[in-house]
Amino acid sequence: MDVFIKASQILSSETDLKQLLIKMMELLKSNAGADKIVLILKENELWSVQALHGVLTKNNSTLVKQIFDLESIKDDLIPETIFNYCGRSKEALVIENAEIDERFAKDKFIQTSKIKSIACIPIMSHGELMAMVYLENGKLENVFKQERIEFIKYLSSQFGISAENALLYKKLNKKVFDLKKVQERYELTIAGSSSGLWDWDLQSEKVYYSNRFKELLGYKPEDISDSLDEFMVRLHPDDLKDVRRAIDKHLEEGIPYILDYRLQIKNNEYKWFHARGQAFWDETGKAIRMSGSITDITQRKKTEVDLKISEERYKLAVEGSNAGIWDYNIESGEIYYSDRFNEMAGYKPQEMQDTVETAFNRIHPDHRDKAILALNQHLERKTPYYSIDYLGQTKSGEYRWFQARGKAIWDENGNATRVAGSFIDIHDQKEAGEKIIKSEERFKQLMEQSPLAMELLSPDGKINSVNSAWKKLWKVSDEEAAKTIEKYNMLSDPQLEKLGVMEEVKKAFKGKHIIMPPVKYDTGQAKDDFGIKELKSFRSPWVQCHLNTVKDANGAIDYVVNTYVDITDLKETEETLGKSEERYRHLVEHSPLSVAVLSPDGKIIQVNAAWKKLWGFNDKEAAEVMASYNYFDDKQIKDLGYAPLLERASKGENIIMPLIEYELKQTIEDLKLEEIKSHVRWIQTHVFSVKNANGEIDSIVGINMDLTEFKRVEKEVQQQHNVLSRIDRASRMGQLTGSIAHELNQPLTGILSNAQAAELMLKNKRWDEADFKEILAEIISDTKRAGDVIRNLRALFQKQKIDVFPIEINTTLKEVENLLHSEFVIKDIDLTIQDAPSLPMIMGNSIQIQQVLVNLIMNGIQAMDFMEREERKLLIIISSDANEVKVLVEDKGKGIKPEIIDRIFEPLATWKPDGTGMGLAISNNIIATHGGRMFAENRAHGGARVGFTIPVIKEKEL
């Protein structure tokens, strides 16, 4: 509505026709959506183009304003048919597409100009056509939509009123001009005439009046004596006071004696005279005489009065921007109404006679107090104008909308003496406004009653209003809704950004009709985002938003209507259903096992990524294969004699197909998809069917286990088992060489030093027997120690026939501990051994058991390589029960990776960068041959625990 008010303010404030036209054109340009605008005006029965926009002349310059006669208007600017139609019907005409409109398509102008949209709005004044607004758009159809036309009509009516005022102003202006001319003429006359002279002797009271003076009063020289009374009796009684005062002031204060007064002439009429005078004083300062002149200014005075009256009226009229004129003389209580005023109220000229009271009685009771108040406020100078829109009663008794404006004149004491102003019939204009208000109200009402939640958003994203369904949707109270409206802004809602719909929202705010994807809107989040702390009760539903825009006449977005469809129930159902489906799909897609879902007749419906990877297909190739393959027609499977298995699977049985070496190449050839490359894979397929709710087979699922790698490894392992085993020993050897050297070098140092000491003693011939005994004892001990090292090494690294003996695990462990002593020292391993005091014997080969222990301990040590030295703790726990002896080696490292923990005893499974992956496998073999088992697990607080059990020897076995 703002734009209406603004437009009417712009137009009604203008009284100059030229300015009014410029403003009207500006409004039309920015609001009408036309690429050509012509405004024509009828004045004195003649049409003239007053303003133009977007019209090209022959030399391509845009015409601004030019006055044409009617003929050229028709030819150049406005289609004749349209002009005639509107002139006749006096109704607005809107054409969606002139080229196909039967009524006007034949018009020469339309044909040649190729115009699409046309609108022509006549402007009426007192039932007479006074102007026309012609709009066209040559490019777009149906530009002048209903709401736009409503607005232009409104503009036009406002323009009509103001144009009328402007024309009135023009006439008044002319009158003033005429009056001024008269004045000028008169002044010229005065200048040419001579004045009457007077000379007053203050002592004798005698006055000399010149012949001209007497003549001015219509007398002959002998008719008037030289008495002061001659003057005084003829002076107008009203002026007597002024003259006396003027004389006194001149004589006493020296203020120039200049004033106008009336004198009665011979025919008893009064004439206006302009008098000037000058006194003469004697040496004592006493005035002795005074003389001066008078000139007849009756004509001028008369003109002046006339001028003043009309000037005031005119001024008031102009200030009030009027149509009818009223003039209220406060002193006399008289009210003057112009003829037009009478006419507008349905009266004959001068019919209406009012006092203040009766004048206000013409105002509708609802508006009366307002009008009186407005007038009083103006009279008290609180408002610059008296201005009011009101319903006024016309002669017929009906009420019409009028706009009254006025301005008071105050006398020098500040008392208002007159109020005058204008009076306009704004009924049509008001009605149009009301209509628009009504339609907006109607829309608001519809919105309010809508079962769908709706909100009106202003173009900046703020909520304008919401309906009750909206409050219901978010489960908020009126108060909470009000707070939300106050703080929320759709365009800066981070949640919409997060939900990825902000782009859509922005498009909607640019005028696109948007249906947004369903989103679960978290109102709690919005509450935080916008700090709507008042929001207590709310819900966060699944909603789908429809965003529409409502544009104003200008084509700019007035507001965005957001309609919510609550799909929470739907979504929740969907979600519960979808979740299991989704989960299943996800599982299938991301399964490391290759999965193919088949229809009951054997066609592939779905495959997962692992399936494509298994066969080395890209998406396109996979699609081609899927399109042509049928499981039941697979030649390879048939040839292998597995067709019956498939048959059973398709009937609902759960079948694990035998391991086959599948040559896809052959299948690809069978399918005539030669260009697709393919692999040979060892696969074992697990086939089972999925049934629907009715127990019918919905689909068949084939899971392929790719055992190619396994097969390859198996083969290699078979071939190279012995080699690998030796390699492992050799590498173990390499790792241990340093330690072995160390272990040997220590006793050797002792031996050598002792031997050389003995040598020196002999050389120096300084020794005793005790020295030599000690030296020899130490040499023997060191030699034995070195011998042990060698023996243990031989036992570990040389192939031996596996002989088993009853052994005690503690002893074996001690031997290993000695063997690895330097390893513990170098790596700073804090070794703790928890052994049971008495352990049952086991049957085994101690060298092989040592090998296992060395393996486990070395693994444990390596697992802690990355750790700080003080944190490297290795724990060996030995325990037993009636059946078996158990050995556990625990480290504090990172533990075994979960993905390999199940296969850790398989060949080649390793978690060490430089490991062969054979150590645990060999250990496993050894323990297995001893009738025991190995196990590996991760400890709850970090590190791995690997160990083995070996059965104890039962009483009878011993």
Place this chain on the structure above:
Amino acid sequence: MNEQTVFIVDDDSSVRKGLTRLIRVAGFNVESFASAREFLNSEHLERPGCIILDVQMPEMTGPELQEELGKTQNCLPIIFLSAHGDVPITAQAMKNGAVDFLTKPVDGTDLIEAIQISLEKNRIILVKNKERIVINEKLNTLTPREYEVMTYVITGMLNKQIAGDLNISEETVKIHRGRVMHKLEIVSVSELVRICEVIGISPAKELNI
């Protein structure tokens, strides 16, 4: 207590026993320690002698002990003994001032030679230390101006030049110079230069000739 002693630090008792005996028979005082920590905590660090140090030991290794001793400005030379011929460790140990790096089992002749070199080195260090202490005591008697003049004298500048640089008269320089010589109980400039070298006093400036 002023007699030099060979300190053996090794965690292996066979090695300790054998070496102790050999070195004692060769005519040296010997004491052995089973770990680096044990040696560090002993009160022998101030004593003259040398160390025979095992590389691989639990808790604190030989090189770690070397580093620790380096921090205390200890002047016991070190002979490393290792059961491994680990090149990087050897290089680092030598760089850090070890006298020798021998591998086990070590030949007695090599070891005793290394011990003799080490003990000689130890002796020289001790003598120098002693001299340094004496010189420092004398230097402490110099006034700041005398000290300053001394740093000019050792550049080889003439008295006249020194006077110019210090903005004093040549006569004054001569007096200061005489007092420096007197206090340090020397007669020649070359002696003064040597003393300054021992203590590490650098000349006031490089003389451009």
